[in-house]
Amino acid sequence: MADKVLMKGNEAIAEAALRAGCRLYFAYPITPQSELIEYMSKMMPKVGGTFVQSESEIAAINMVYGASGCGKRVMTSSSSPGISLKQEGISYISGASLPAVVVNVVRGGPGLGDIQPAQGDYYQATRGGGHGDYRNIVLAPSTVQEFADMAPLAFDLADKYRIVVLILSDGLIGQMMEPVEFQPAKTEEEIEELGKQHESWCMHPNEDEPNHHHHIINSLELDPNVLSDLVLNLEKKYIEIEKTEIRFEKYNISPDNEILCVAYGTAARITKSAIDELKKEGKSIGLIRPITLWPFPSEAIKQAINQNVKKILTLELNLGQMIDDVRLAIEGKLPVDFMGRVGGLVFSPEEVKAKIEEIL
């Protein structure tokens, strides 16, 4: 492993994406995500890739659609309002069963909202913000290191399942600097190899090549019987992902737990601090931190309910969105309490501690 460097989350994910073999990146600037596009604009030409600052977010996602159809590792990024604009494209890419990585550095909403960290895009991310029956794998980092590590993971998952992988970060993780260790950069030969796995379906630019195949990439199918088969095929993929790709972290889970917290990303970090403080006072609180928001770690939450757990507490920087998935996971076995902040405000460890003490 290389030495640690001190980097902002937004820069770290960009560097990690380049190392993972991303040679095409299209985006439009927006705070608190702009360091990502800035880094790409500087570094992408140095690795021989293509960077385009598009005229809009919609143009960027459609460039991703085209590039992905050529079987290349491609990424776009934005923050909440920009991600809303990309939803049509994400639905098309999903319908055409193409791999792509999308990063959302979430800010306060709805509408233009503000530029502070928030988690108000959980529903949009996990339910599919565009139209139609589709799923995106959703990864939620809670540190700069994890944010960086998610770039190679996201590309690998996208390639494996030909699916859109959405990395759901937030303004705090994007703006913060922490130590990061990067995985070694892929060589040009390795990147070339990666592209070959898509040869059976992707578009080939050069018709004169001897192994040229004629492929049509499309999300339109007017025959309902054919479309039905296509969507059922997508479903098979989603069922497979739900079986094999669930990721989560257990923190302080023990038979003594009186309360089980569920939180992701920034909210989870703050909850951990509160749990550490309460531990010093002899109180045992557990935390399940979903790392994949879809597929959701329902079984892990259910299994973490030890005999002494009286209540579940879901903590989010929104009005309560993931709480729906938590309720579904525990099937009404226990009451589910909620702590939230909106508008780009972030609860402090002290406030979380007070909330836990109140419901203990």
Added chain:
Amino acid sequence: MKIELICSGFGGQGALTIGKFLSLAAMKEGKDVSWLPSYGPEMRGGTANVAVVISDKQIASPLVSHPDWLVALNKPSVDKFGPMIKSGGLMIANSDMCPDKLGREDVEEIYAPMSSIATEIGSTKVLNMVSLGVIIGKTGLVKYETVEKDLREILGKKNPALLEANLKAIKKGKEIGEKS
């Protein structure tokens, strides 16, 4: 060991940079660090601050609501964050721009004429580095040598004159810190 601090000043005074070099040095010395800037529609002359956490263990929350230490480069920083310092904490302030004492008996206060020292050295830009020196001299949180090495790497070729001014400022601050 876990230290939470806030560095604060006018935009352009270099408060965020103090935190950056402190974090960088602590990281090189094997600590976990987090550097969380205030960000927003801010401008030169407005306030800018950064929350830094340095710890032996992995850092959970990067938020700092009650700092162990405060570095205040101007008066609004003392007014805003002074009352939040933990009891038994430390405030390092720029006496050229913070005329009034904080007046808390449970907080140790160190005042250094950072702006004047920087002017004497020949670059008003390096006033932030005086405070970094005070932290090093007073607390030993990071070694001077680590910071010097980082600065040489970053500024050495690009701007040798500014590098020397920075090192002078840190050394001057370190002396003040050691005496306090």
